[in-house]
Amino acid sequence: MVDRRDLAACEDVVMFVNAAVTATGQREFRDDASAQRLSVEFLHEYILGNYRELYAASLALDINDFNAALIVRNLLVSSRDLTPEVRRREGELIARRLELMAPQRVWRLFRELAGRGVNNRRTRAIMRDWTAQRRDPVFDAVKYRTGVKATMRHAHLEVPAETGTFLFSSPRKVSAFGTPLFETWRQAHYAQRALYDLPYSVAEGLASMHGIKRATFLEKIAPQLTRLERLRLQDAAERAGVAAVRADLTAMPLTRLASYVLSLSQTERASRHDELRHAMTVSARRVAGPAAGTWGRVVAVLDDSFSSFGSTAKRQRPLAVALACRFLLKALAEEFTGLWTSGTHDPLLVRPSGPTPLGERLIDALELAPDRLIVVSDGWDNSPPGLAAEVLRVWRERLDPTGATAVVHLNPVYDAEGFDVKRLSASVPTVGVRDAEDVPALVELARFAEGRAGFAELRRYLADRQDRFRSRKAAA
Amino acid sequence: MSGGFAATGLVARPAQVWGAVRLVPLVREEPLVGLRLDRRVHEVGDPSIVDVGDGTYYRSFIPHAFVASWDPDGDRTAAFGTQLQERPVTPRTARMKMPARRALRRMARGGVGNRLRFLPMHLAMEGYLALHFGGPSIVWEEWTDRAVREGLSPRMEEAYCGYAVRGLADALKVFEIHRGQCGVALYVADTLASVFVVPHPSDYRALHATLLEDLYGEVLFHYANYVEAVPDFVVGIDADRVSSLADLRRAAAGQAGAWERFHHLMLSGLTAEGAYTSESVYRLGPFELSRFLPSFRLDEENHIGERIVHEDGRLAYCKTFRLSAAQIRRGHLLTTLHTHGWALDVAATALRTTPSALARRIRESGFEGLLRQHVVDRLEREGRRR
Numbered sequence: 100m101v102d103r104r105d106l107a108a109c110e111d112v113v114m115f116v117n118a119a120v121t122a123t124g125q126r127e128f129r130d131d132a133s134a135q136r137l138s139v140e141f142l143h144e145y146i147l148g149n150y151r152e153l154y155a156a157s158l159a160l161d162i163n164d165f166n167a168a169l170i171v172r173n174l175l176v177s178s179r180d181l182t183p184e185v186r187r188r189e190g191e192l193i194a195r196r197l198e199l200m201a202p203q204r205v206w207r208l209f210r211e212l213a214g215r216g217v218n219n220r221r222t223r224a225i226m227r228d229w230t231a232q233r234r235d236p237v238f239d240a241v242k243y244r245t246g247v248k249a250t251m252r253h254a255h256l257e258v259p260a261e262t263g264t265f266l267f268s269s270p271r272k273v274s275a276f277g278t279p280l281f282e283t284w285r286q287a288h289y290a291q292r293a294l295y296d297l298p299y300s301v302a303e304g305l306a307s308m309h310g311i312k313r314a315t316f317l318e319k320i321a322p323q324l325t326r327l328e329r330l331r332l333q334d335a336a337e338r339a340g341v342a343a344v345r346a347d348l349t350a351m352p353l354t355r356l357a358s359y360v361l362s363l364s365q366t367e368r369a370s371r372h373d374e375l376r377h378a379m380t381v382s383a384r385r386v387a388g389p390a391a392g393t394w395g396r397v398v399a400v401l402d403d404s405f406s407s408f409g410s411t412a413k414r415q416r417p418l419a420v421a422l423a424c425r426f427l428l429k430a431l432a433e434e435f436t437g438l439w440t441s442g443t444h445d446p447l448l449v450r451p452s453g454p455t456p457l458g459e460r461l462i463d464a465l466e467l468a469p470d471r472l473i474v475v476s477d478g479w480d481n482s483p484p485g486l487a488a489e490v491l492r493v494w495r496e497r498l499d500p501t502g503a504t505a506v507v508h509l510n511p512v513y514d515a516e517g518f519d520v521k522r523l524s525a526s527v528p529t530v531g532v533r534d535a536e537d538v539p540a541l542v543e544l545a546r547f548a549e550g551r552a553g554f555a556e557l558r559r560y561l562a563d564r565q566d567r568f569r570s571r572k573a574a575a
Numbered sequence: 576m577s578g579g580f581a582a583t584g585l586v587a588r589p590a591q592v593w594g595a596v597r598l599v600p601l602v603r604e605e606p607l608v609g610l611r612l613d614r615r616v617h618e619v620g621d622p623s624i625v626d627v628g629d630g631t632y633y634r635s636f637i638p639h640a641f642v643a644s645w646d647p648d649g650d651r652t653a654a655f656g657t658q659l660q661e662r663p664v665t666p667r668t669a670r671m672k673m674p675a676r677r678a679l680r681r682m683a684r685g686g687v688g689n690r691l692r693f694l695p696m697h698l699a700m701e702g703y704l705a706l707h708f709g710g711p712s713i714v715w716e717e718w719t720d721r722a723v724r725e726g727l728s729p730r731m732e733e734a735y736c737g738y739a740v741r742g743l744a745d746a747l748k749v750f751e752i753h754r755g756q757c758g759v760a761l762y763v764a765d766t767l768a769s770v771f772v773v774p775h776p777s778d779y780r781a782l783h784a785t786l787l788e789d790l791y792g793e794v795l796f797h798y799a800n801y802v803e804a805v806p807d808f809v810v811g812i813d814a815d816r817v818s819s820l821a822d823l824r825r826a827a828a829g830q831a832g833a834w835e836r837f838h839h840l841m842l843s844g845l846t847a848e849g850a851y852t853s854e855s856v857y858r859l860g861p862f863e864l865s866r867f868l869p870s871f872r873l874d875e876e877n878h879i880g881e882r883i884v885h886e887d888g889r890l891a892y893c894k895t896f897r898l899s900a901a902q903i904r905r906g907h908l909l910t911t912l913h914t915h916g917w918a919l920d921v922a923a924t925a926l927r928t929t930p931s932a933l934a935r936r937i938r939e940s941g942f943e944g945l946l947r948q949h950v951v952d953r954l955e956r957e958g959r960r961r
Contacts (some may be wrong), residue, residue, distance in 0.1 A: 458810075466824075484807055490812070490823065492814070496814045498817070498823065
């Protein structure tokens, strides 16, 4: 028998993981940014106060960078009463997570720690170790100058003499640098030619200072672009008529690619249909990896109602996740059917509009008697309200009491008021999803959300994930 | 002309509820062709509006107080009363000059670029009511020169902007527009706040957000504050009666049907027989623009509004405003005066009061300075001199 307190703890942790996967502190369809931010910060404090060990352990899960940074910050702020053993484990988790995070996010985290005056020995050690393992400190100093500068100053890190000059004095006061990249950066303040050897984000500001035309700039900076910068600039380049920025779409991450597809107009999607479908399929297969084709018969109910527009801050994000899931699940399944709430058949032409008749689609899906039924929706079932929950309840009670079909609800939107993602029904596990890439791991986590597995099992699961998380480091 | 209000050609779909606000989408089976929102209200290059070549006419409308840069001279003007027009522009259009750009910006936050701009709302509202009340039509001596010359305008009327109505902004934001939706009936705490109808779904899409910038009566502002939430439909399927998926589908369909029946389109305040008088303003081809006034029944729902009706009875455009209790009392007073030819003594008899008491009521209703007090006093003492 599962203990009551255990069950509460289990629910709390699953709730927190859902939040940490989906919440980004940005505006959503139904909440504004401040409500989101307030809600997330409170949740973090609550979990940190009650389950510090599990709070740290969630760094090993597929949570998003925004929440990872928040967790690291909160852990580093208070570490006074910890035993050395706990401290060491936390430190290991933090270090490992920072390695996985995008560098600009880590530098921003360091800046925030500096701003808050968090300067304990552990924080300084973590800053030192992370900085030391960076492959190209010179490049970092140029690209993330303010972050590097704040960190060096805050943690009293030792820097090579020239990096110190670069960071702490004005380029106008230095006549020449010995390090080539620093020298390029200095020259770029005067000569346009030098600019194109700098990272894109640095060059962009200098280009506008020199008054360089956008088309010319994009043409020449193209070799310096990172993969995601390239994807982001596709439209801008097309408008400016620059061919050099063309990206290889098949190499892009699945959910980003889905966002890109949705950013195109309907006519363009129709005219590039085959190319886009191929790119999505290849990208999805790469994510599925060896698991491809192992999930049996899968039916997905995908939400393309108006609320899947998200907000202007996260344009069409929920829809992009649904679209990416569609392709990923197709790759994972032996036999796949995708049902959009609007009734559309062509996934590449979906657009967010209309109400959400989830209940009706669920019956359509259940009629196909799949092995797995996956619902991707923000959980606001409004046509009629609550029909989906009733359908799932009655179906579980009367038609499938043994659980022959596994149902999982994936929700890409954090609901600030409920401190969790919105659930469809008590009888179906709901997990938060940020990138379609995490779906296999999330479906694994779903059994804890159902309340069938106990707290001890959850602890074991988290411990296992931590081990895997740490050993990946050794393998890497 | 008396006019029963009917939402002909529109079907109410199930409502969406957010807090105290209930939005009932009004859907057309097929859009009404032949009348569209003026092209200049849409963004330039909007693909949903066909640019008709020279010599061809198309009919368009501009809702009241809408500012689209639609003056050929490039001046910013606003539609004073809804405009119904045929392209090329017929000369018969009333306009209000807009203040210079900077002044306008200060008074009302405009739309993006040169697209939609709105009159400051108080101006729109006053203009709205001024359309209905012209002032004394016979020069009785008790009315001052100003009342006769200028009518009751400019008047001050108070109303609340949609932003101030609690929960309305969120309700409109999260509302999921139906396919083919051409209008909405807006309820706050289950009382009718406004009915808004346009001829074409893409016109509705363009104007959906403007509901927030509209004005709402004082009652609705208070209701929105006092009422936390209105009841919404709750789906309940009896599990014992389901033994197959077909049963489940049937039960679900039954629930969907019950949901559609759950909320009736409650327009009784608008559709009451003989309660409204409408005045035909302009006729253009098969379309007729009219404004309607309630009979100002005290202690009842009273709406004012404008509508465009196709000759086959279909409602093409409509916008209503619910009056507050004070506004109804004032309206009642003015209608009584109007029906009695603005003669104070006759009106006083009709209201079972004396001329001086009626004069006090007029003054207290905010029409200070319209009456000559000494004439009113003498009227009461001696009766009207022939």
